[in-house]
Amino acid sequence: MEFKTSYDAIVVGAGMSGMAAAIRLAMFDRKVLLIEKHSIPGGLNSFYRRANRNLDVGLHALTNAVPKGTRGAPLTKLLKQLRIPYENLKLCPQTYSLIRFPEKTLSFSNDFNEFDELIKTTFPEQFSGWTNFVTAIKDFDETNLQNEYFSAKEKANEFLSDPLLIEMVFSPLMIYGSAWEHDMDWSQFVIMFKSIYLEGLGRPVGGVRTIIKLLTDKLKELNVDLRYSCELQSIESVDGKVSTVLLKDRKLGELSIQTQQVFSSIGLPETMDKTNHKEANIRAGNMSFTESIFFLKEKPRELGQNATLIFHNNRDQYLYQKPKTLIDDQSAVICLPNNYHDDNEFEEGIVRVTFMANNELWTNLSEEDYKAQKEIVSQKAKALVSTYFEKEATFIFDDTFTPKTVTRYTSHYAGAVYGSPDKTRDGKTAIDGLYITGTDQGFLGIVGAMLSGISMANYHGLQGGAQ
Amino acid sequence: MTATDVRTKVLDIIADIALDDDVTTIDDSVSLREQLDLDSMDFLDIVMELKKRHKVEVPQEDYPKLATMQSCVDYLSPKFQALA
Numbered sequence: 001m002e003f004k005t006s007y008d009a010i011v012v013g014a015g016m017s018g019m020a021a022a023i024r025l026a027m028f029d030r031k032v033l034l035i036e037k038h039s040i041p042g043g044l045n046s047f048y049r050r051a052n053r054n055l056d057v058g059l060h061a062l063t064n065a066v067p068k069g070t071r072g073a074p075l076t077k078l079l080k081q082l083r084i085p086y087e088n089l090k091l092c093p094q095t096y097s098l099i100r101f102p103e104k105t106l107s108f109s110n111d112f113n114e115f116d117e118l119i120k121t122t123f124p125e126q127f128s129g130w131t132n133f134v135t136a137i138k139d140f141d142e143t144n145l146q147n148e149y150f151s152a153k154e155k156a157n158e159f160l161s162d163p164l165l166i167e168m169v170f171s172p173l174m175i176y177g178s179a180w181e182h183d184m185d186w187s188q189f190v191i192m193f194k195s196i197y198l199e200g201l202g203r204p205v206g207g208v209r210t211i212i213k214l215l216t217d218k219l220k221e222l223n224v225d226l227r228y229s230c231e232l233q234s235i236e237s238v239d240g241k242v243s244t245v246l247l248k249d250r251k252l253g254e255l256s257i258q259t260q261q262v263f264s265s266i267g268l269p270e271t272m273d274k275t276n277h278k279e280a281n282i283r284a285g286n287m288s289f290t291e292s293i294f295f296l297k298e299k300p301r302e303l304g305q306n307a308t309l310i311f312h313n314n315r316d317q318y319l320y321q322k323p324k325t326l327i328d329d330q331s332a333v334i335c336l337p338n339n340y341h342d343d344n345e346f347e348e349g350i351v352r353v354t355f356m357a358n359n360e361l362w363t364n365l366s367e368e369d370y371k372a373q374k375e376i377v378s379q380k381a382k383a384l385v386s387t388y389f390e391k392e393a394t395f396i397f398d399d400t401f402t403p404k405t406v407t408r409y410t411s412h413y414a415g416a417v418y419g420s421p422d423k424t425r426d427g428k429t430a431i432d433g434l435y436i437t438g439t440d441q442g443f444l445g446i447v448g449a450m451l452s453g454i455s456m457a458n459y460h461g462l463q464g465g466a467q
Numbered sequence: 468m469t470a471t472d473v474r475t476k477v478l479d480i481i482a483d484i485a486l487d488d489d490v491t492t493i494d495d496s497v498s499l500r501e502q503l504d505l506d507s508m509d510f511l512d513i514v515m516e517l518k519k520r521h522k523v524e525v526p527q528e529d530y531p532k533l534a535t536m537q538s539c540v541d542y543l544s545p546k547f548q549a550l551a
Contacts, residue, residue, distance in 0.1 A: 028515050028519055029519060068487060069487060069488075069504070071504045072504070072506065076487075076504060077506065077508065079486075079487070080484055080485065080486065080487075080504070080508075080509060081508060081512070083483060083484070083486060084486075085486050085487060086487050458508065458511070462511075462515065463511070
C-alpha cells in the first residue's frame with residue numbers, strides 16, 4: 001500500500017476492536033488507515049508458530065457463543081454489523097467447564113438450566129437469592145454508555161449470603177476480563193455473566209486465526225489501508241481537536257498524516273501519553289498472566305479429562321490480584337482446546353495453563369533468571385495439569401509466555417491484559433476526535449472488543465463525527 | 468421507477484444486513500422487526516445503505532416510516548422518483 005496524505009480516520013492497533021472499527025468506517029466509504037506496530041494482526045488475541053505447531057495467544061474460548069439465529073444476542077449483532085455469515089465463524093461449543101475450589105466444585109455448560117440446577121443442589125439455602133440475583137442481571141442494561149461504576153460484589157451481597165458461592169461464581173468472570181482487582185464493575189460483571197453463563201463458550205475451528213482471517217479479508221474487500229510494523233509516535237491537536245498523526249514506519253521512517261479522527265485501541269493511558277494531554281491520574285492495569293502451552297501425545301479425553309476449561313482455585317477465597325510473587329501457583333485456568341465438541345482439528349493433545357503474574361517481578365529478572373523462572377512455571381503448570389488426568393500424560397513440547405512477552409508484543413503498559421482499571425465508557429477523551437476502543441472503553445472479551453470497535457465507529461465516526 | 472423496483476432495492480439492503488435470515492418470505496404488511504432479527508443498529512444501517520447506494524436520505528424523524536416493507540415502499544418511492 002501507499003500512504004495517502006490524509007484520511008477520514010486513522011485506527012491505531014489491528015487487534016479485534018481496531019479491525020472491527022476500521023471495517024465499519026470503511027463500509028460507509030470513510031478513507032481509513034489502520035496501523036499495527038507488530039508484524040501480524042490480532043493484538044492480545046494473536047498467534048505464532050513454533051516447532052511446526054500453531055499456537056494461539058488469548059482466546060481460550062469465544063464468549064457469547066449462542067446458536068445460529070439467536071435474536072438480539074451480542075454475537076449475532078456483531079456478525080450482522082460486520083456482514084459475516086454465522087457459518088463462517090465455524091463455532092464449536094464447549095463440552096462443560098469446571099469451577100474447582102477445595103470444598104466444592106461447580107460445572108457449567110452452554111445450557112444455563114444445568115448450572116441453575118447444580119447451584120440448587122450444591123447451595124440449596126442460597127437458591128432463592130440466586131434466582132433473584134439472576135433476574136437482576138438479566139434485567140440490567142449493561143451496554144448503556146451512561147452507566148455509573150459500582151461494585152459487583154456489593155450487589156451480589158444483596159442477594160447471596162454464602163461467600164463461597166460468590167467467590168466461585170465470580171472467578172471465571174474476573175479472570176476472563178476484569179481490570180479491577182478483587183472485584184468487578186457491575187456493568188462489566190453483567191456483560192461477563194451473560195456472555196459466559198447465559199450465552200456460553202465456543203471456539204472457532206482453527207482458533208483465533210479463523211477470526212483474524214475473517215476480519216482481514218473484510219479489511220481487504222473494503223480497501224482499508226492496513227500497515228504493519230508501523231507505530232504511532234504522537235497525536236497532534238489544534239484547539240483541542242485532532243489534526244495530525246505522526247507515525248514511524250519500519251520501511252519509510254517518520255510520516256505525518258492529516259486526519260480529524262483517531263480511534264485508538266492501544267489503551268487509555270498508552271493513548272493519552274501520545275498526546276499533549278498527559279493525564280497522570282489514569283492508572284496502568286495490574287492484572288497480567290503467564291501462560292504455558294503443552295503439546296501431549298494423548299488427547300485429554302484419553303487421559304480421563306473431558307472438561308473444556310478448569311477454573312482451579314486452591315483457597316476458599318478467590319484472590320484475583322497481582323500476586324506478590326512471580327506467579328500465584330494456588331490458582332489457575334486450564335484450557336483444553338481438544339474438548340470442544342468437534343475435535344478433528346488437532347492430532348495431538350493441547351493444554352494451556354494460565355497463572356496470575358506480577359509484571360514488575362518478571363520484568364526485573366536477569367536474562368538467566370528469566371529463563372530459569374519460566375522453566376519453573378512450566379513445571380508447576382505441568383504438575384497441576386497432571387492432577388486433572390487419570391493417566392500419565394506424555395509431554396512432547398511446551399512454551400511459556402510471561403507479562404514481559406505481553407508488553408513486548410502488544411505495548412500495553414505493565415503487560416496488563418485487561419487494560420487500565422479506569423475506563424472511558426463513551427470512548428471520549430479530552431481531545432475532540434480522539435476516541436478509545438477495545439478493553440479500555442469497557443466491553444470485555446473478544447466479542448466485546450469487536451462490539452466496542454463497532455459501537456465507537458458507529459457512534460463517533462458514522463453518526464456524529466466528521467463528514 | 469416502479470414500486471416493485473423500490474421493494475427490490477430495499478430487500479437487497481435488508482438481505483445484506485440480516486444475512487442469516489430468510490428474506491424471501493417477508494410479509495409486506497407486518498413489522499420487519501417482528502419477522503427478522505433487526506434492531507435499532509440495523510435500521511441505522513438500512514438508512515446508511517440507502518444513502519450510500521442510492522443517495523436517498525432518510526431524516527431521523529422519519530425512521531418509523533421504515534417499519535414494514537409496505538411502509539418502506541410507500542415512503543421511499545417518491546424519494547427514488549425525485550432522483551430519477
